[in-house]
Structures are given as C-alpha cells and as structure tokens.
Amino acid sequence: MLQELSDQEILGRLKTVFKDTFDVDAESIKPETHLFQDLDLDSIDAVDLAIKLQTMTGKRIKPEDFKSVRTVNDVVGAVRKLISS
Template sequence: MAHTKQEILDHINGVLVDLFEIEEEKLVPEAKLYDDLDIDSIDTIDLLIELKKFVGRDIDADAFIDARTIGEVADVIHKM
C-alpha cells in the first residue's frame, strides 16, 4: 500500500515521540535528525526498522545516507 508523504511524516513523528521521547513541537520537516533532535546512528537504525514495518517492505539503509532532516527521510520513503 502506498502512503502519502503526510502519512509518512506523521508516522516518523509518532516514532520519534514514542521511541525517543522527542517533544512534538520540535518535529518539523526541516528538523535535522542529528543536530536538532540528537538522533544518533543507532537511533537511526531503530527508526528504519519502524519505517520498514510501516511500509511493509525492506528498506535499503544506503538510501538514507544523505537524508539529514525528517522531511528528507520522508522523501526517501515516499519515492520507494
């Protein structure tokens, strides 16, 4: 099932709140994962696992090498 970009953003934000206890007001598409949200490489793997469950297919972690913001992560997922 294809998800809209907004559905993907909403899911990413939900994961960030639930798993990493990040305040919702910080979760804007321009928020940088590492700089603004303190998401490290281990956290990124956990996020990708949750996104894999959401989209129901494997996700190539290499596709996310250049993704720095929540919006960029959503774009990569949306284009899959």
C-alpha cells in the first residue's frame, strides 16, 4: 500500500521517476534538490512529473497543490498529501 510508504521510500520511487523520465542521475536527487535550478526542469517537465505522480499514486493532482512545488522534498510532500487523501 502506498499509504504505508515512508518519506524515504517515496524519495526512492521519485529517484526512479527522475532517472527514467528526465535521465537524471539518481545520486543527485536529494530532498533539498531544486527541480528547476539544480535539475534544469522546465514547465513542460513539471507537467510530465505531475502525470508520473498521478500514475504512481492512482490519484489526480490538483494544479494548485503542485504550483508551490520547487524541491524534491516538496514533491515528497505532494505525494504524501495525495496518498493520505
């Protein structure tokens, strides 16, 4: 069950998503990593990420919940919010 995942386990799954989707080295993904500055993602990439998270959680992400996402830790928080709702 996704609801039983720890933040570390969510981070592990996110590392796979970043590696597979954006060809980012999983070792460079840390909670404080900034999506746009450090990983050079753009708004199209953010949409791709939101779609991957929806697939991962089976739940639709509200755009307003994803607008403030800037770091990998923010993404973990967004996933946590999704799976607990």
